[in-house]
Amino acid sequence: MKNLTADELRDKYLKFFESKGHTIIPGASVIPENDPTVLFTTAGMHPLVPYLMGAMEHPAGTRLTDVQKCVRTGDIDEVGDAAHLTFFEMLGNWSLNDYFKKEAISWSYEFLTEHLGFKPEQLNVTVFRGEGKEGEDGYIPADEEAVEIWKSLGIPEERIFRLPREDNWWGPAGTTGPCGPDTEMFIDTGKEKCGPDCRPGCHCGKYIEIWNDVFMQYNKNEEGKFVPLGRHNVDTGMGVERTICMMSGAPTVYDTEIFAPIMAKIEELAGLGSSSVEVGSGSEKGAPLNASDLPLNDANSPLKDSNEILRAKRIIADHMRTATFILCDPKGSVKPGNIGANYVLRRLIRRAVRYARMLGIGEGFTVKLAEVICDKYSHVYPELKANLEQCRLDLEAEEKRFNATLDKGEAMYKKVAEQLKLHGQSQISGKTAFKLYDTFGFPLEMTIEMATKDGLTVDKEGFDEANRKHQELSRTTSAGSFKAGLQDNSEVVTRMHTATHLLHAALHKVLGPTANQKGSNITAERLRFDFTWPEPMTAEQKAEVEKLVNEWIQQGIDVSKKMTTVEEAKAEGAMALFGAKYGDQVSLYTIGDVSKEICCGPHVTNTKELGSFKIVKEQSSSAGVRRIKAVIGNMG
Ligand code: SER
Numbered sequence: 001m002k003n004l005t006a007d008e009l010r011d012k013y014l015k016f017f018e019s020k021g022h023t024i025i026p027g028a029s030v031i032p033e034n035d036p037t038v039l040f041t042t043a044g045m046h047p048l049v050p051y052l053m054g055a056m057e058h059p060a061g062t063r064l065t066d067v068q069k070c071v072r073t074g075d076i077d078e079v080g081d082a083a084h085l086t087f088f089e090m091l092g093n094w095s096l097n098d099y100f101k102k103e104a105i106s107w108s109y110e111f112l113t114e115h116l117g118f119k120p121e122q123l124n125v126t127v128f129r130g131e132g133k134e135g136e137d138g139y140i141p142a143d144e145e146a147v148e149i150w151k152s153l154g155i156p157e158e159r160i161f162r163l164p165r166e167d168n169w170w171g172p173a174g175t176t177g178p179c180g181p182d183t184e185m186f187i188d189t190g191k192e193k194c195g196p197d198c199r200p201g202c203h204c205g206k207y208i209e210i211w212n213d214v215f216m217q218y219n220k221n222e223e224g225k226f227v228p229l230g231r232h233n234v235d236t237g238m239g240v241e242r243t244i245c246m247m248s249g250a251p252t253v254y255d256t257e258i259f260a261p262i263m264a265k266i267e268e269l270a271g272l273g274s275s276s277v278e279v280g281s282g283s284e285k286g287a288p289l290n291a292s293d294l295p296l297n298d299a300n301s302p303l304k305d306s307n308e309i310l311r312a313k314r315i316i317a318d319h320m321r322t323a324t325f326i327l328c329d330p331k332g333s334v335k336p337g338n339i340g341a342n343y344v345l346r347r348l349i350r351r352a353v354r355y356a357r358m359l360g361i362g363e364g365f366t367v368k369l370a371e372v373i374c375d376k377y378s379h380v381y382p383e384l385k386a387n388l389e390q391c392r393l394d395l396e397a398e399e400k401r402f403n404a405t406l407d408k409g410e411a412m413y414k415k416v417a418e419q420l421k422l423h424g425q426s427q428i429s430g431k432t433a434f435k436l437y438d439t440f441g442f443p444l445e446m447t448i449e450m451a452t453k454d455g456l457t458v459d460k461e462g463f464d465e466a467n468r469k470h471q472e473l474s475r476t477t478s479a480g481s482f483k484a485g486l487q488d489n490s491e492v493v494t495r496m497h498t499a500t501h502l503l504h505a506a507l508h509k510v511l512g513p514t515a516n517q518k519g520s521n522i523t524a525e526r527l528r529f530d531f532t533w534p535e536p537m538t539a540e541q542k543a544e545v546e547k548l549v550n551e552w553i554q555q556g557i558d559v560s561k562k563m564t565t566v567e568e569a570k571a572e573g574a575m576a577l578f579g580a581k582y583g584d585q586v587s588l589y590t591i592g593d594v595s596k597e598i599c600c601g602p603h604v605t606n607t608k609e610l611g612s613f614k615i616v617k618e619q620s621s622s623a624g625v626r627r628i629k630a631v632i633g634n635m636g
Contacts, residue, residue, distance in 0.1 A: 002116060002117040002247060003247060003248045003249075004116070004244065004247055004248075005244070005257050006089070006240050006241075006244055006256075006257070006258050007379075007380070009091070009116075009240060009243060009244060009247075010067050010089075010091065010240065010380065012115055012116075013065070013067075013091045013111070013238065014065055014066075014067070014091075016107075016111050016115055017063075017065035017093045017107070018065065020063070020093075020103075020107055021063050022063040022064055022065040022093055022094075023060040023061050023063065023064055023065070024064075024065055024066065025058075025060050025064050025065070025066045026066065027044070027047075027066050027067050027068040027069055028041060028046075028047035028068065028069075029041065029047075029069075029329050029330055029331050030069045030070070030071050030087075030325055030326060030329050031326070031329050031331040031333055031334055031341065032046060032047070033331075038633070039071075039073075039340055039341040039344060039633055040070075040071035040072075040073075040326075040341060040344075041068065041069065041070055041071065042070055042071065042072050043068070043070055043090060043237060044066060044068035044070070044090045044091075044092035044094075044235070044237050045092070045094075045170075045171065045178075045214070045216075045235045045237075046068075047068070048064075048094060048096075048235075049172075049177055049178065051096050052094075052096065052177075052178040052216055052231075052233045052235065053177065053178055053219070053229070053231075054096075054097065054229075054230070054231050057096075058096055061096075062095065062096040062097060062098035063093075063094065063095060063096075063098055063099070064092075064093070064094040064096070065091075065092065065093045065094065066091075066092050066094075067089055067090070067091055067092075067240070067380075068089070068090045068092060069087070069089060069325055069381070070087070070088055070089070070090050071086060071087050071322055071325070071326065072086060072088075073086050073322075073344055073348075073525075074616040074617075074631065075616075076347075076525065079314065079315055079318045079319070080310075080311035080312075080314045080315050080318075081252075082205065082251065082252035082253065083208065083241075083242055083245070083252065083253055085241060085253060085318050085321075085322075086318055086319065086322045086348065087318070087321050087322035087325055088239055088240065088241050088242075089239075089240040089241070090237045090238065090239060090240070091237070091238040091239075091240060091243075092235065092236055092237050092238070093107070093234070093236050094233070094234060094235060094236075095232070095233055095234035096231075096233055097231040097232060097233060098234075099234065100215065100232045100234060101145055101146055101149055101213075101215055101234075102149055103234075104213045104215070104234045104236060105146060105149045105150060105153070105183065105213060106149065106153065108185060108211060108213055108236065109123075109150075109153045109155075112185065112211070116243070116247060117247075118187065118246075118247075120154055120155070121188075122187050122188050122190075123155060123159065123185060123186070123187070123188075124159045124160075124161065124185075124186045124187075124188055124199075124200045124207055125150055125155060125159065125160055125161070125183055125184065125185055125186070125200070126160075126161045126162070126163045126167060126168050126183065126184045126186070126200050126201055127142075127143045127146045127147055127150070127160060127161070127162055127163070127168060127181070127183045128140075128142060128143040128146075128162070128163070128164075128165065128168040128169060128181030128182065128183075129142050129143075129162035129163055129164055129168070130142030130143070131164065131165060138225075138226075138540070140165075140181070140218075140226065142162065143168075143181045143183065143215070146181075146183045146215075147160055147162070150183070161199050161200055161201070163201060165538075165539040166536070166539060167184075167201045168181055168182055168183070168184065169181055169182060169539065170182045170212065170214040170216075170235070171214065171216070171220070171235075172219075172220050175220075175543075175546060175547060175550055176219070176220050176221060176222060177219065177220060178216045178218070178219055178229055178233065178235075179214075179216060179218050179219070179220050179226070180214055180215045180216040180217045180218050180229075180233075181214075181215055181217075182212050182213060182214040182215065183212075183213050183215075184200070184201075184209050184211070184212045184213075185209065185210060185211040185212070185213075186200035186201075186207040186208060186209050186210070187207070187208050187210055187246045188206065188207055189205070189206055189207070189208060189246075191205065191206045192206070193206060194206060208242060208245075208246055209239075209242070210238060210239055210242050210243045210246055211236065211237070211238040211239075211243075212236060212237050212238075213234065213235075213236045214234070214235040214236065214237075215232070215233075215234060216229060216231070216232075216233035216234070216235055217229055217231070217232055217233075220543070222547075223547075224540065224543045224544050224547045240258075241253045241256065241258055244256045244257070244258060252314075254313075254314050254317060258376075259317055261372050261375070261376055262317045262320070262321065262369060262372055262373060262376070263313060263314075263317055265368060265369055265372045266313050266316055266317060266359075266361070266365075266369070267313070269356075269359075269361045269362070269365050269368065270313070270356075270359040270360055270361050271360070272309065272313075272359070309359065312355040312356075312358055312359055313355075313359065315351065315352065315355050316352045316355050316356055316359075316361075316365075316369070317369075319348040319349070319351055319352040320348075320349075320352050320366060320369040320370065320373065321373050322348055323345060323348045323349050323352070323366070323370075323395070324369070324370045324373045324374065324384065324391060325373075325381075325384070326341075326345050326348075327345070327370075327387070327390070327391040327394050327395065328374070328381075328383050328384045328386075328387040328388065328390075328391045329383065329387075330383045330386075330387070332387065332390065335394060336349055336394065336397075336398040338491060338492075339491075339492075340611065340633060343492060343524075346398065347524070347525065349366065349395065349398050349399065349402070350398070350402050352366065353366070353399055353402050353403065353406075354406075354443070354445070354446065357403075357406065358449070363399060363400070363403055364396075364399070365399075366395040366396070366398075366399045367392050367395050367396055367399075370388065370391055370392065370395055371388070374388050374391075405440065405441040405442070406442065406446065408440050408441075408442075409436055409440040409441060409442025409443075409446065410442070410446075410450070412436055412440050412442065413436060413442065413446075413447060413450050413451075416428060416432055416436070417450070417451070417454050417456060420456060426455070426456050426457060427456065427457045427458070427459055428447065428451055428456055428457070428458045428459065429459050429462055430458075430459040430460070430461065430462015430463040430464070430465055430466050431462060431466050433447050433458050433459065433460075433462070433463045433466075434462075434463050434466035434467055434470065437463075437467075438467075438470060444458075444460070444463055448460075468600050469600075471493070471494065471601065471602040472587075472600055472601055472602055492524045492632075493522050493523070493524060494601075494602045494603060494604055495604055495609055495610050495611075495632055496522045496524075496526075496527040496632060497522060497599070497601065497602060497603050498559060498591070498603045498604045498607065498609075498610060499527055499549070499610050499613055499630065499632050500520050500522065500527050500529055501589065501591060501595045501597050501599070501603070502548075502549045502552050502553070502591065502594065502595060502607065502610075502613070503527070503529055503545065503549055503613070503628065503630060504517055504529070504531075504575065504595065504597070505548075505552075505591070505594050505595040506544075506545040506546075506548040506549050506552075507531055507533075507545060508575075509548060510541050510544045510545050510548070511533060511537070511541065514532060514533070515531050515532060515533050516531055516532050517529065517530070517531050517575070518530040518531055518532055518621070518625050525631070526616065526629050526630065526631050527629070527630050527631075527632075528627060528628070528629050529627070529628045529629075529630070530621045530625050530626070530627050530628075531625065531626060531628070532624055532625055532626075533624070533625070533626045534624055536618065536619075536620070536626070537618050537626065542615050542618055545615065546613060546614060546615050549613040550612055550613055552591070552592075552594050552607050553607045553608065553610045553611070553612060553613060554608075555592075555607065556606050556607060556608040557591050557592035557594060557606065557607045558591075558592065558605065558606050559589060559590070559591050559603045559604055559605055559606060559607065560589070560590050561587050561588065561589050561590075561601065561603070562587070562588050562590075563585050563586070563587060563588075564585070564586060564588050565584060565585065565586065566586055566598065569586060569588045569596070569598050572588070572596060573596060574588055574596040574597055574598055575595070575596065575597045575598070576597065576598040586598045587599060587600060587601055589601060589603050591607060610632050610633075611632055611633040612632065612633035613630060613631075613632050613633070614630060614631050614632075614633065615628055615629070615630045616629050616630060616631055617629040
């Protein structure tokens with residue numbers, strides 16, 4: 001393998017595809033235009049959808065190649081492991097109804113082996129195994145054509161894996177649009193198999209996906225059906241960070257030359273030595289490449305564990321890179337704020353600030369890191385330099401604002417802790433933790449972190465309870481309309497509450513009445529919903545649920561609330577948590593004829609306020625119980 005820099009890789013890739021008749025086109029903005037279904041550009045295909053659909057001809061022809069800035073925050077909790085990032089660059093080559101599988105796969109193989117120097121035996125590939133029965137509705141054949149092409153290139157049967165739609169299907173970017181089966185290329189890191197079923201896509205970290213060739217032959221229509229597109233497009237995406245990581249043999253993406261100056265700056269600011277260890281355990285799509293542990297100089301840090309320090313550094317590096325690219329985007333339309341994309345940006349910056357404080361990094365670091373990121377990238381993305389001044393101002397303001405909040409909160413926390421100790425107590429009550437959060441904007445996680453350091457515990461359940469009561473109250477006193485003074489979190493959380501009811505109703509419609517709620521948990525980033533169901537949902541079922549929820553959102557249905565008794569509510573057909581204890585009077589929330597649920601609330605007044613809805617994960621929670629994680633978009 002060659003040890004290329006990201007600059008060399010981009011250059012090599014674009015030149016290679018230019019030599020195959022492609023025109024190099026500029027990548028698009030990370031902020032999508034007029035599209036409420038996504039907050040950010042998540043893949044290279046996204047800006048090209050009209051051309052892939054054949055709605056218009058691309059001025060640069062039918063063979064295109066580019067580098068696309070992508071932002072994906074669905075896996076934000078996984079950031080800090082070996083391969084997850086909220087921002088990444090994607091190299092792409094495109095056939096707009098021009099060449100198809102044979103050329104796409106052969107060129108991928110040629111580029112990987114002859115130009116990047118991967119050994120053919122390191123390569124493992126997955127292909128779509130098909131679904132349904134021939135002649136029946138919904139039948140999509142297996143991609144045996146791709147299998148044959150891989151074999152003709154010398155990839156043996158045992159390194160070709162036929163997987164279901166869950167693994168080997170891409171798209172569409174929004175709820176409808178072009179999509180199709182794909183073939184994904186994985187590098188075998190040479191690690192031990194995690195078990196007898198270890199294979200590409202099992203996420204244990206042995207196989208790392210670096211490239212995906214999508215054959216866009218289908219369109220997902222309004223009814224959620226896959227209909228032939230009447231065109232044969234190719235959309236490929238190669239991740240720059242992961243490829244560089246695999247080529248250099250670095251244990252994680254943060255140990256590549258891409259992140260080197262950013263990590264070095266963080267270490268300098270924190271007064272820490274450099275390090276290279278693995279964090280976390282296996283996770284979807286990207287998994288640890290190495291599992292070792294190195295000691296760090298953490299004398300000044302409230303984080304005791306070296307893994308925690310490492311994770312904090314990575315989160316800061318990742319989040320600040322993403323924030324810098326968003327703030328410097330030529331569109332300039334996303335600023336730290338409380339709704340949609342603005343809120344995502346705020347969370348990224350604030351999360352970085354929190355982790356920086358834990359590492360003892362002082363105020364002003366966001367701008368310093370943005371400068372390093374700008375230095376590293378502006379020759380490729382001149383917008384970074386052009387918009388750095390504005391980015392600086394925005395970062396400074398947000399960091400100051402949040403630090404002031406945290407300072408005040410910390411001071412209050414200290415008083416609380418002193419009082420407790422004075423009285424020989426060791427637990428911070430939920431009410432107090434909530435007061436710190438609600439009155440001083442001090443995040444619960446910070447209270448917990450500081451309490452842990454002081455040998456105290458925090459009543460988290462009590463916090464949730466206080467939070468719920470407060471939201472109920474705010475809801476009532478604001479007479480159905482939100483006041484600007486509410487905590488930024490609570491507005492999002494309220495919208496998530498309503499989204500949860502719609503999701504529950506949609507699951508009943510799609511899976512039937514046995515898909516019953518087992519529990520739910522809402523944060524400002526996502527909603528989580530557990531329900532009884534014996535097997536993984538199919539891709540169609542998920543698509544159908546998403547579609548229904550989005551339709552209800554679009555319909556702008558009013559949400560009403562009344563006080564009643566459990567019996568009366570049940571008599572009206574209301575859903576309730578089986579086995580839950582309710583008081584004499586309960587709130588019954590009704591969303592048109594879509595949903596009726598007993599719930600403490602709070603809820604929005606109209607479903608339109610949710611913007612859009614997307615399932616980001618569907619996984620097993622426990623035996624017979626599935627878990628959905630979903631997000632809502634902007635206000636559209
Ligand atoms: N759209 C596909 C992906 O993002 C290939 O570019 O993986």
